[in-house]
Amino acid sequence: MSYCLNPNCLSPQNPDDAKCCQRCQSRLLLKDSPFWSIILANAYQDEKNKWYWALRPQVAEALEELGWV
Numbered sequence: 001m002s003y004c005l006n007p008n009c010l011s012p013q014n015p016d017d018a019k020c021c022q023r024c025q026s027r028l029l030l031k032d033s034p035f036w037s038i039i040l041a042n043a044y045q046d047e048k049n050k051w052y053w054a055l056r057p058q059v060a061e062a063l064e065e066l067g068w069v
């Protein structure tokens with residue numbers, strides 16, 4: 001099962017082989033992704049095995065609304 005990253009999606013559960021949400025066309029969270037990427041951020045690993053973190057846009061906006069950034 002893959003899960004849609006759109007928090008407003010009406011049908012976030014998608015088949016394993018789906019590349020994007022069948023309901024809203026958003027990116028899917030693949031089942032082997034770290035669970036925290038749902039909540040706060042996406043992480044990327046480059047060819048030197050260095051990790052990069054990126055806040056999800058929704059989280060960045062929420063933090064701005066709260067005045068935390």
Ligand SMILES: [Zn+2]
Pocket residue numbers: 004005006009010011012021022023024025026
């Ligand atoms: Zn969706």
